[in-house]
Amino acid sequence: ATRILYDCDPGHDDAIALVMAHRSPAVEMIGVTTTCGNAEIEKTTSNALRILEFIGAGDVPVAEGCHRPLARPLVLGTADGPSGLEGSPYLPQATITTVGRHAVDFLADALAAEAGPITIVATGPLSNLGLLILKHRAVLPKIKEIIWMGGVFYRKSEIITPTEFNAFCDPEALKIVLDSGVKLKMVGLDVTMQVLVEEPQYAEFRKIDTQLGKVVVDWLLFYEKLHRNSMGVGGALHDPLALALVIDPTLVRFRPAHIGVDLRGSYTFGATVADFWNERGEAPNAEIAYEVDADRFFDLLYALLRD
Ligand code: BDR
Ligand code: CA
DSSP states (O other): OEEEEEEEOOSHHHHHHHHHHHHOTTEEEEEEEEOSSSSOHHHHHHHHHHHHHHTTOTTSOEEEOOSSOSSSOOOOOSTTOTTSSOSOTTOOOOSOOOOSSOHHHHHHHHHHHSSSOEEEEEOSOSHHHHHHHHHOGGGGGGEEEEEEEOOOOSOOSTTOOSSOHHHHHOHHHHHHHHHSOOOEEEEOHHHHTTSEEOHHHHHHHHHOOSHHHHHHHHHHHHHHHHHHHHHSSOEEOHHHHHHHHHHOGGGEEEEEEEEEEOSSOSSSTTOEEEETTOSSOOOOOEEEEEEEOHHHHHHHHHHHHHO
């Protein structure tokens, strides 16, 4: 199995990614760190603990991270309701707790303890990883790659915004990660807005007659409503797609480019800009997802919930 550290802000889609990571025999989660984003840090941490305990992953260490972006006031997402995980009537409060250390120190020790470099999956604003890079430079060679759900580049779809939430929340942290030399794969809205839960997908989810299947359907029902109201489409499984790439890297195709992030724009603040023609003459600092096999992604997800 591929050993990973997972940094997230659950969040309904982060929650489904946590489920996938735990259920897949191809993934071994050696730690979960939380950040603010979809809700305040206390809530995303509590949600991570509730989810992990509920799915039988209560032994995975959880460390709480940044309570606000590195250089900006806190912005909270709205898509997941006030608790960050509304619509979970069957999810009890957690009895497990965090490791009691800050996420960046936990990450540094976890990386240092690894024999070789390992993957970090990140599906929230990059505050924790930005801070890790500033505070614990010595462990950076232990990061094989960061697979991050964030950014938007091609805007192939008319329903896509110029700035993606995780990038918009903490663009300075993203800049630190982009400048760090750590290998970064960006799974942006271009591909995640193509893994949508619409009627045919619901029908499949509903067939999964387990307690876990029911909880996932509850999450999707809540999540979908807000998506449909604001964007007119079903729930996009942004974060699960990023996580799924640990299990099957061929689900998405990537291309390298130098990426800039707009730290000043009035309408494009937090926008990620790819220099595909290398007009700025700078070496690529990320790989950007541009094509996804949505059907294969959903088959993988159904199978993980079923077995
Ligand atoms: C990202 O923002 C959050 O709302 C989701 O959890 C996802 O990580 C999508 O833009
Ligand atoms: Ca997220």
